[in-house]
Amino acid sequence: MHRFSMAKHYPAMQPLLALSMQVHDGGRLEPTLQQLVLMRVSQINGCAYCLDMHSKDARAAGETEQRLHLLPAWRETTLYSEREQIALAWAEELTELAHGAVSDALYERASAVFDEDALVDLTLLVVAINGWNRINVAARNIGGHYQVPKAKAA
Incomplete structure (x- = not known):
């Protein structure tokens, strides 16, 4: 079960929360694009808690089930716009850092x-969700119980 309580250590997480909120509320990235990026990074990192949260938030933001289901294979479909595809590629390269850097070719496209x-907001979004994924995975927070806040569901 849980290894440690995030609620107990909530004050220490305030800077990460503030970063997340600033990017979410910045108005430079569409809500559905944000949710796709949050979902994709959480898939890569295997964070069930964040996948539960962001799949529900994505649907509340108007995302379709089909696009959420096909997200792991986003390169194999035409369901995502060029902007979304580039954001997903950016999120993947920044999360995996297989070669220690985000490629110049992807930077040019982005x-x-x-x-x-x-682009800075997109980068900070990826940094923030990687942080949240790692905290939730370390704490062994389980997915399946997240409820969309009424403000998001409206």
């Missing part, structure tokens, strides 16, 4: 569809 402020 900077063609995101202005600098939006």
